Amino acid sequence: MAEAHEEFRHMANIVDSVFGRDAAETLAGCTSMHDLIVVxxxxxxxxxxVIRVCSPSSMWPVRTGHVVIEHLTVTGRNDRIERPTSDAVxxxxxxxxxxYGIAPIRTESGDTDPSPPAQA
Structure with a gap:
């Protein structure tokens, strides 16, 4: 999908980062036809x-050029952050x-845990 539609590239980059950072043993994911759901x-x-990464075609609005990532909890104390797609990974x-307390073992360059994006 990301090869044919560049607006989905950040979604593929997130999945690639899970495999590239040796986290496939600690995380599972699926899609809801639109969004990426991770547990x-x-x-x-x-x-x-669960963590939901909303796609550009999500049923929940996402501004063009942005990504929305949400922590959906059983207690209802959900957390939602929207950033430019360059900050998706x-x-x-x-x-x-x-x-979840899960940090990547390594990045593609061999470094440890990536720096989070700046707070808004």
Whole structure:
């Protein structure tokens, strides 16, 4: 999809970063036809919290050139951040660290944990 539609490139970059940072053993994901849904592994018994990365065609509005990442909780204490798509991968890992305590083992360059984007 991202090869044919550049506006989805940041979604593919997030998935690539999970594999490139050796996190596929600790995270599981699926798509809802539009959004990327991520949960920890092993997958807990329902109900459980998830991270949703909203795509450009999401049912939840996303401004052009932006990404929305949400922590959807069973308690209703959800968290939602919108940033430019250039911040999608660091923002995703910020959610993984803050919400699940999962930091990437390494980045593509061999460095450890990426820096999160600046707070707004």
């Amino acid at each position: 920890t592994r092993p997958i807990p018994e329902p109900p459980y919290d 660091p923002l995703f890992w910020r959610f993984m660290v803050e919400k």
